[in-house]
Amino acid sequence: MKRIITIQDISCVGKCSLTVALPIISAAGVEAGVIPTAVLSTHTAFPKFTFCDLTDEIQKISDTFEDLDIGFDAIYTGYLGSFEQLSLVEDFIDRFGDKAEVIIDPVMADNGKLYKGFTLEFAAAMAKLCAKADLVIPNLTEAAFMLGVPYNPDYDEEYIKDILRRLCDLGSKSAALTGISFKEGEIGIYYYNGESGEYFYYCNEYVPASFHGTGDVYASATVGAMMRGFTVPEALSIAVDFTLLSMKKTLEDPNHRFYGVNFEEALPYYIERLNK
Secondary structure, three states: OOEEEEEEEEEEEOOOHHHHHHHHHHHOOOEEEEEEEEEEEEOOOOOOOOEEEOHHHHHHHHHHHHHOOOOOOEEEEOOOOOHHHHHHHHHHHHHHOOOOEEEEOOOOEEOOEEOOOOOHHHHHHHHHHHOOOOEEOOEHHHHHHHHOOOOOOOOOHHHHHHHHHHHHHOOOOEEEEEEEOOOOOEEEEEEEEOOOOOEEEEEEEOOOOOOOOHHHHHHHHHHHHHHOOOOHHHHHHHHHHHHHHHHHHHHHOOOOOOOOOOOHHHHHHHHHHHOO
16 A cells, blocks of 8 residues: 655644545545644635644654665645745655655645735745656646736636746656646646656536635645556546536535535445455
8 A cells, every 4th residue: 555645734624734634535545644734624626724734743654664774656736835845845755755756735825816815926935846856736826926927817828837837947757737727617727747758638617616625635646646656647537526516516515615626425436446
């Protein structure tokens, strides 16, 4: 059984970050270790929440892993909330990344804007971390901020290809942009392998709804599929279909939770895809 480590925060209630990554990666038949960067009562879409910073624990956990000679087949990072956490994760990758696939989801922005608390300086530091990735999975906004280029919502295919090439020029071996659409009614991912020069586009149905945590669902499903031996394009495609089904399951329930998608009821489909 493959073992990954995922480094991001955890909410006691709320479907994002570790509360999404753990069940999805485990359902893939992959051991999921964690380094929680913070504990929240609920995620930040709720009107009230508590927050406990665990930055000081990251180095201690890393040292213990090293002392015990624990290794990982993949290192997967999600939301990181400070420059110090970026530095600690960079050190972790340097120590444990030689035999591990490094997948970075640079969670910090969307729809042309940085999330609250993030700055252009942070985006530049995130770009430095992404240089260590085998695969980086930003949305278009995050990619634009990391590259210091204008965000263009009216993009064409050549613009997307240029952004992907620039992401790999930062140092990442490959990159995939999420939320890409060239035609009304469809949405998907655009992938570029910086070593082979291969491009790959995959899309599925566009659902006119927005839910918290879908990016985490997508990235986690990608990591699980990669660890099951699927190629990166195959894993990205499976994750598109699984995320879409999760959103559809959510909309089918008139009493669905406001704070995330119903990925749980889509897990049988995900497991079936991975076992084909």
